Amino acid sequence: MAANIITLGRILLAFFTLVLFQGGFGWRIAAVLLTILVIYLDSLDGIVARKLGAASDFGALFDITGDRIVEHVYWIFFTAMGLVSLWVPIIYVSRSFLVDTLRAVAFTKEGKTPFGEKSMMRSRWAFWLTASRLSRAIYGAGKVIVFVLLGIILVFRSPDAVLPGWLPANFLHMLGWITDILVWIVVLMNLLRGFPVLWEGRFYLFDKRFPREMKDAQ
Numbered sequence: 001m002a003a004n005i006i007t008l009g010r011i012l013l014a015f016f017t018l019v020l021f022q023g024g025f026g027w028r029i030a031a032v033l034l035t036i037l038v039i040y041l042d043s044l045d046g047i048v049a050r051k052l053g054a055a056s057d058f059g060a061l062f063d064i065t066g067d068r069i070v071e072h073v074y075w076i077f078f079t080a081m082g083l084v085s086l087w088v089p090i091i092y093v094s095r096s097f098l099v100d101t102l103r104a105v106a107f108t109k110e111g112k113t114p115f116g117e118k119s120m121m122r123s124r125w126a127f128w129l130t131a132s133r134l135s136r137a138i139y140g141a142g143k144v145i146v147f148v149l150l151g152i153i154l155v156f157r158s159p160d161a162v163l164p165g166w167l168p169a170n171f172l173h174m175l176g177w178i179t180d181i182l183v184w185i186v187v188l189m190n191l192l193r194g195f196p197v198l199w200e201g202r203f204y205l206f207d208k209r210f211p212r213e214m215k216d217a218q
Contacts, residue, residue: 003048007066010041014070018077021151025158032151038070039144043137061107068096071143078150083176084183091187099194102201126196139193142186149179 017038020031042063075089129135156163156172163171 004062006041006044006048007062010038011066011069013041014038014073018073021077021081021154025155025160028151028155028158032148032155035074035147035151036144039140039147042067042070042140061103064100064103068100072096074147078147081154083150083153083179088183088187092190095191095194099197099201102197106201123196123200126200130193130196135193139186139189142182142189146179146182146186149175149182153179 013034017031017034020027020034023031071092072089075084075092078084079086079089153172153175155161163169168174
């Protein structure tokens with residue numbers, strides 16, 4: 001229960017943070033700091049669930065839902081602010097529909113969850129790339145870096161923002177260029193982490209061709 005409350009709180013906090021990003025200089029700085037908290041809470045809910053022995057199938061799926069909502073609202077917001085290519089949220093939304101549909105089928109048919117002991121990932125490489133703590137940590141770090149950098153750009157785009165004298169005049173241009181590269185690296189990471197789900201999910205896509213006996217033998 002506590003972990004699910006954290007997930008719900010993370011979703012609400014993400015929306016509140018985006019509202020702050022539309023305020024003045026000080027509010028935007030607060031939004032950047034809250035963005036770090038939003039991403040951190042993604043790992044905290046799982047830790048709390050394990051510590052309390054309250055891990056559940058619903059909690060695992062709700063955690064994924066929280067991830068999707070947070071990711072999508074941030075990407076859509078930054079796109080609307082002119083900081084990110086429209087293709088980024090398009091790729092994210094499309095990937096999410098494909099991957100989460102297969103995960104839903106796996107859960108419905110066999111009670112398989114995205115992560116944990118009942119993960120739908122059968123092969124080691126698929127589990128490591130998608131469901132391992134290391135993979136999730138690296139991807140989470142990438143997201144927080146990109147979202148924070150995009151937030152910093154918004155901070156200095158505030159009407160009342162003043163660029164510190166010790167920063168070069170082309171600071172925002174360089175920051176934007178670096179951030180663009182990192183954005184596409186994170187997008188690539190997202191696609192790579194989704195591929196194993198599609199690969200393992202082929203058994204569910206072609207259920208008649210791959211009966212249960214063959215799936216269990218993999």
